[in-house]
């Protein structure tokens with residue numbers, strides 16, 4: 001067990017990234033956005049060959065010259081590079097998210113990315129956000145959260161984010177896409193999305209970011225007191 005690892009898992013659009021980064025800030029921990037590793041690998045593979053079936057047949061061959069680097073710039077952002085090229089911005093599209101969830105089914109891709117994620121641990125504190133942080137990659141974490149919210153609320157939030165970026169989208173279409181990605185992430189054989197047995201589940205549908213943050217901080221502080229008592 002490690003009291004210096006805090007995990008946040010859950011479907012997309014629940015606000016995990018925002019909360020996880022706020023928690024990392026509060027405790028001076030490093031932050032890991034594991035989804036961006038899946039997105040970057042998927043996009044790089046797509047750039048090499050847009051036929052995923054061919055890529056998956058010989059995944060080792062397609063990935064052997066791919067090197068991913070990432071770092072958290074405290075209080076600002078998680079930055080990710082593929083073979084030296086900055087991918088941080090271009091992986092943030094819905095199209096790349098769909099590619100990521102396709103590659104995320106493959107055990108070889110998951111194993112490859114798990115090594116990167118484990119190597120990121122350096123003895124300082126870590127807040128890790130993703131789908132299998134508490135169930136697989138950082139099973140030893142002492143504090144685990146699983147955030148959830150209704151698909152309608154998640155789609156509404158995504159719609160507002162897109163609007164802020166000047167991108168038009170429609171709600172039913174976003175709901176449909178989120179449902180497809182949830183299904184793919186929850187029903188896959190390798191590390192499906194589910195709460196860890198020891199995770200605290202928080203439904204963020206009807207509470208604000210600051211309320212979710214306060215809740216998580218209370219729980220973390222209580223747990224920390226227990227550990228050091």
Ligand code: C5P
Nearest residue numbers: 012034035036038100101104130131132
């Ligand atoms: O979190 P984000 O939306 O960036 O993740 C994109 C996709 O990457 C997810 O839908 C999921 O399929 C995959 N993923 C995963 N395991 C993680 C993080 C992301 O399978 N730990």
